Amino acid sequence: MERKRILTGDRPTGPLHIGHYCGSLRERVKLQHQYHTFILIADVQALTDNFSNPQRVRDNVLEVALDNLAAGIDPACASIVIQSQMPAIAELTIFFMNLVTVARVGRNPTVKEEIKQKGFGDSLPFGFFGYPVSQAADILAFNAHLVPVGEDQLPMIELTREIARDFNRIYGDLFVEPEAKVGTVGRVKGLDGNAKMSKSLNNAIYLKDGPEELAQKVMSAYTDPTKARKNDPGHPDGCMVFYYHGIFSPNCPDIRQECLEGRRGCVQCKRQLIDSLEAELGPVRKKRRSLEADPGYVHQVLRQGIQAGREFSDAILARAKQAMRIDYREITK
Numbered sequence: 308m309e310r311k312r313i314l315t316g317d318r319p320t321g322p323l324h325i326g327h328y329c330g331s332l333r334e335r336v337k338l339q340h341q342y343h344t345f346i347l348i349a350d351v352q353a354l355t356d357n358f359s360n361p362q363r364v365r366d367n368v369l370e371v372a373l374d375n376l377a378a379g380i381d382p383a384c385a386s387i388v389i390q391s392q393m394p395a396i397a398e399l400t401i402f403f404m405n406l407v408t409v410a411r412v413g414r415n416p417t418v419k420e421e422i423k424q425k426g427f428g429d430s431l432p433f434g435f436f437g438y439p440v441s442q443a444a445d446i447l448a449f450n451a452h453l454v455p456v457g458e459d460q461l462p463m464i465e466l467t468r469e470i471a472r473d474f475n476r477i478y479g480d481l482f483v484e485p486e487a488k489v490g491t492v493g494r495v496k497g498l499d500g501n502a503k504m505s506k507s508l509n510n511a512i513y514l515k516d517g518p519e520e521l522a523q524k525v526m527s528a529y530t531d532p533t534k535a536r537k538n539d540p541g542h543p544d545g546c547m548v549f550y551y552h553g554i555f556s557p558n559c560p561d562i563r564q565e566c567l568e569g570r571r572g573c574v575q576c577k578r579q580l581i582d583s584l585e586a587e588l589g590p591v592r593k594k595r596r597s598l599e600a601d602p603g604y605v606h607q608v609l610r611q612g613i614q615a616g617r618e619f620s621d622a623i624l625a626r627a628k629q630a631m632r633i634d635y636r637e638i639t640k
């Protein structure tokens with residue numbers, strides 16, 4: 308029987324951080340042996356809000372590829388594909404635009420939040436507003452069954468399911484309605500306590516950060532401002548060091564109580580967090596450094612990924628066009 312497929316992806320607007328890692332990256336690494344996996348580097352989507360800064364997108368394509376490989380993506384199981392190199396995605400996007408209303412796209416809470424955060428005001432680009440439609444094409448071009456993503460991506464998967472359903476109803480059965488799979492930690496807060504870790508908020512720990520950088524970031528994380536001395540009782544809720552312990556130090560159940568009772572100094576607590584982070588991220592960084600030294604290898608992985616991705620998505624596009632009566636086979640044969 309044909310193996311089920313995964314499609315997931317990242318925007319190459321910066322290197323990947325521990326939010327990506329916990330939300331989706333760790334999950335896709337685990338699932339790659341079970342599913343036929345495609346990992347999309349979404350450069351076209353990155354351009355929707357970086358169209359005037361193409362070099363930034365260009366530079367980060369390689370960074371995102373390195374992060375995926377360093378986290379354990381195995382090119383023998385998974386194809387890493389570059390979105391702009393998949394013409395099928397662009398074509399499907401055009402067809403899917405007919406299947407969604409402007410009002411429906413406008414209700415997407417993630418896009419609404421981004422529009423606010425980026426301060427687009429009256430100059431909201433049409434492409435940015437509509438990127439969820441293109442994201443549906445990312446997923447359906449690979450007819451994926453499963454999409455491992457962070458929590459903020461759930462509205463995109465819902466829209467994709469609706470598009471698949473409508474396409475199948477109108478033109479005939481072709482697309483799988485994909486399921487989302489959110490990692491054990493759906494969303495990771497930033498070092499400053501912001502609900503979202505992101506490059507633009509400057510509150511992220513990156514997979515590529517060196518040990519000193521990582522330590523320095525932990526040392527400067529937001530903590531309980533009322534806890535001045537080592538033996539002051541603290542307020543762990545709201546403290547970002549306590550919060551990250553919850554994610555990266557699952558075997559230390561006493562942290563909360565010790566802090567509350569004033570038996571835990573912040574410096575000691577931070578050092579312990581650095582150790583936990585290093586245990587998880589140290590091996591990823593080590594692998595990344597060795598891949599960074601071998602760009603030829605990474606290029607080869609991408610070349611093969613693009614080839615495999617194109618073959619697969621072109622075949623889906625051909626079937627979609629046939630279903631839509633725009634294949635013109637008797638004319639063009």
Ligand code: TRP
Nearest residue numbers: 314315316317318349352442445
């Ligand atoms: N929108 C996703 C993000 O911002 C990236 C992405 C693009 C994606 N295409 C995708 C995720 C397809 C899952 C499936 O992180």
